[in-house]
Structure formats: structure tokens, C-alpha cells
Amino acid sequence: MLCFVYAGLLAAGVVQLAHAATNNTINSQLRLAYAGDTGMYVSWNTFEKLARPTVHYGLLPNHLNMTASSNVSVTYPTSLTYNNHVKITGLKPDTLYYYLPEHLLHMNSHCPYTFITGRPAGNPAEFSVAVVVDLGTMGSQGLTTYAGKGVSENNTLSPGEINTIQSLEKFKGGYDFVWHPGDIAYADYWLKEEIQGFLPNTTIAQGFHVYESILNDFYDEFTPITAYKPYMVGPGNHEANCDNGGYTDKYHNITYDVSICIPGQTNFTGYRNHFRMPSAESGGTGNFWYSFDHGMTHFVQVDTETDLGHGFVAPDEPGGVEGEDSGPFNTTIDAQTKWLEADLASVNRTATPWVIVAGHRPWYLSNANDSGTICWTCKDVFEPLYIKYGVDLVLSGHAHVYERQNPLANGIMDPAGLNNPKAPWYITNGAAGHYDGLDNLQYPLMDYSRFGLDTLNKTYGWSKLTFHNSTHMTHEFVASKSGEVLDLATLYKARK
Known part of the structure; x- marks a missing residue:
């Protein structure tokens, strides 16, 4: 060239x-x-x-x-x-x-x-999308071949193992864009990494250098992909919070000091500055909720962290489960759900028969007793709209596991399974990888679970969605270290 x-x-x-x-x-x-x-x-x-x-x-x-x-x-x-x-x-x-x-x-x-540029709505050509959630920096300040005190050996990389960012770069010719619905970089882990002996200690006053260094490492590592492929993002709790403050990490028996909160680390500050999403084009709000068409699919990003409305306290708002002082980001009551309903109601299902929604937190998962993982308030706010307007697939992460579920409505499995169900199909994939790795699923898995991977499998990976035509869509879990597809399932919808 x-x-x-x-x-x-x-x-x-x-x-x-x-x-x-x-x-x-x-x-x-x-x-x-x-x-x-x-x-x-x-x-x-x-x-x-x-x-x-x-x-x-x-x-x-x-x-x-x-x-x-x-x-x-x-x-x-x-x-x-x-x-x-x-x-x-x-x-x-x-x-x-x-x-x-x-x-x-x-x-x-x-x-x-x-x-x-994007495919115009109604373009019937097959295309694929890469989806990652809970993806942090790789290398000396993040996920690598060793970790600090209290991190399972199952959650580190093997020598020479290909990580998720490297895998996405290797296969970037096979997808149109990357969708990342929350938990980007995990720079807010800086103090945890120091306490666990993974990073050298620094003073609190100089902590922002470590935070920003991790953040910049991640964006630099991702540039070979994001310079060529659109990078569509959504908010997660680690864009909002001072992960080092205000709670006890029950897994590692560490209590974090609530006073250690860096300005760029709180209230989605870095996230709001770093990205620009098509909210103006879709009537949404900032980088928090928006939608766009691409070929035969309508993609919707929602915010599970703030602005739930309807009298519910969102996880990252004051009084929420994360205890943060974040949001709201729209002064209108119930702004997000009013926007979401109007957006879903306006979809032209002839031009874009597929409707896919992503939000950071799940409400169906084989980990049902963990109130910090399951977002029941999100279920109350969003699920009625997904059912009413026939959303095909709901993607989430937050839990650092992979679980593919049967289509569900109000907790009841659709008897059709993936053969023309009426209920939305739910997939949680938070197994992309970051400093302290994967979580555990709860065994036995829930009745609605169809396939799961967790820390026992020691496998990081990402999702590939392929829209074949108006009736068939395939989801694959791609193991980052090998490129092997460990789980594949195809959804069929009876559409003309």
C-alpha cells in the first residue's frame, strides 16, 4: 500500500x-x-x-x-x-x-x-459480529501467566496461550464489528492488584498513574482491532466504580478503603470521555443507551447500571447494590424505558427481522443466590418490553462465566426451545478474561441452562453471532486460546 x-x-x-x-x-x-x-x-x-x-x-x-x-x-x-x-x-x-x-x-x-461503513437496513447478506463482555487489559498489568495472592491458578494463562484480544485480532476478518457491553479494561482493579502483590505498591496520591496506565494499556492493546472495526460499547459496573472502596471482597477476604476513589474512576468519567456512541442518531442518551441497524438486524444497547426508573434503584446509583454515586444520566423519569419501548415499537421487522439487545447484567443464571450478580430489578424493568416486542436474543455478562440458556419468559422455559420460540433467548458470556479471571457457576445448573463453562474449564472466550438470513442465526462460543468453537447453537424463527 x-x-x-x-x-x-x-x-x-x-x-x-x-x-x-x-x-x-x-x-x-x-x-x-x-x-x-x-x-x-x-x-x-x-x-x-x-x-x-x-x-x-x-x-x-x-x-x-x-x-x-x-x-x-x-x-x-x-x-x-x-x-x-x-x-x-x-x-x-x-x-x-x-x-x-x-x-x-x-x-x-x-x-x-x-x-x-454499516450495512443498510434490509441488506439480506450474511454477516457476523464479535461480542465480548468483562474484558480487561492483558499482560504485565492484567491477565497473564501469573497473578497475585488469592487468585486461582485456573484463572491465569498458560505460557504462550493466546488471550482474547489476540484472538479477536487473529479472526478480525470474520466479523463486521465488536460489541462490548460493559466492564472495559478493569483499571479500577489497580489497588486490588497491589494488595495482592501482583503490582508494586504506590502511594495513594500516585494511584491515578497506575489506574490510567492500566486503562491506556487496554486501549493500546485493542487498537489493532478498533482502528479497523467499529467498537460498540455499553456501560458496566467497572466503568462506574471505585472497586477499591466501600465493600469487602468475600472471595479474597479484603476490605477496601472507601476513601480511595480517583476522579477519573468514578461515575463513568473515563467511559463518558473516551467513547462516542450513536445515541444522537437513535434518540438515546450518551454512551448509555442507543440502537442502530446493521443489515437484517436491529441492535439495542441498554444501561443496567443506572436510570432504571419506575421507582427502582439501579445497581450503580446511590443506594444500589454496588453502593456507587453514579447517574442518573437523563433528568426525565423513566427516560430509558420510555426510549426503549419507542425504539422497539418502531422496528421495521421486514427490513430488520432480528432484534438483539445487550445489557451488562443478567437476571437468568445458574448463580441465583448471588444478589450482586443477578439483577432482579433489571428483569422487572426490561423483560416485559423484550417479551412484548419479540426480542430474539438478550446478551449479558457481569458474571465471569459462560452460560447458554433456553428461551425464557417470566422464568418459564419456552417449550419450542430454539425452534421458533416466542420468548427471548438468553446468553451470558462474561468469560473474556481480566486480571483475576473466571467465576464459578452454581451446580447443578438451573433447569433452563443448556451449556456452561466456568473457572473449572480454565477457558477464556468470546461470542460470535452470525446472521445467515431472516430465519436463522447462530451463536458460537470461541475459545480464545485455540479458536475452537466449544458451543454452537442456531435459533430458528419462522419468518417470511
């Missing part, structure tokens, strides 16, 4: 390169997100605030003849970088574009990157 440098790009990057000498572990963290099928958000990080973040793009690698700019260059206390966001509009759907932002770090020149 022909590489080139605009003179303006090179000159503009001098200040960034000077800063790189003291921040040489941080890269540009380039990432994409759909903005409808004719738009794309391009985001990246710099050490300085940009007055005019700009992206050059075009249909040929050596002819980036179009530009898009914004004035969005944002940061927060304790962050080491600025997050720059540019929305490109007026693109052709399902089309390959070449692009290159200005002020990328650690480079004097670079070949342009590429993205493919």
Missing part, C-alpha cells in the same frame, strides 16, 4: 512527538463507532488539547481528498491524554474508506487506516 504524509500532518505532530518522550507507553488508541450506515465516529487520543480535531478520508489510499473536523477534544482530572472525537457524515453505506486523523502519536508518517 502506498504511504504518504500531508505536510500539515507532520508539522502538527511535532508537539505530540515531543511529549511522547515522556509518555512512550501510550499510543493514539484509535477507535471507530457507527453513526448510522452513512456515518462513522473516529476517535483518538493526544497529549495536548486539539483546537480542531481533523480526519482526512477518501475512497483511495493515496487520495484522502475529504476532511471532517470537530471541536471535541476532552479530558478529565487525572487523565494523561485528551480524547478527540470527529463524526464523519455523508458516507456511502457498506463501503470501504481509507482515513487518517491528524496528530497521531509516535509516528512521523503512516499508511491510512480503513473502515467499512
